[in-house]
Amino acid sequence: MAYFAKISSGYPRHGPRGIVRRRVDDEGRTHDESFTRNLRWEPSEYLKLYDLGHNDSDHVRITEIEAAAFIEGNLP
Numbered sequence: 001m002a003y004f005a006k007i008s009s010g011y012p013r014h015g016p017r018g019i020v021r022r023r024v025d026d027e028g029r030t031h032d033e034s035f036t037r038n039l040r041w042e043p044s045e046y047l048k049l050y051d052l053g054h055n056d057s058d059h060v061r062i063t064e065i066e067a068a069a070f071i072e073g074n075l076p
Contacts, residue, residue, distance in 0.1 A: 003062045
């Protein structure tokens with residue numbers, strides 16, 4: 001599984017706008033998900049759209065530990 005932090009001005013790697021993950025199932029299909037305001041992983045088109053040139057915001061690869069810290073910081 002690969003995790004990415006959505007970054008921009010004012011939202012650095014350690015305080016991103018959001019996080020996205022890409023997982024590959026047993027059949028080789030990719031599934032992209034964003035951690036949403038609903039406090040759960042939901043399907044996302046962000047990475048596919050970024051690759052197609054819709055790159056208004058940028059992202060960097062992060063570790064699973066960094067992703068978990070982001071999630072912990074957003075739980076009530």
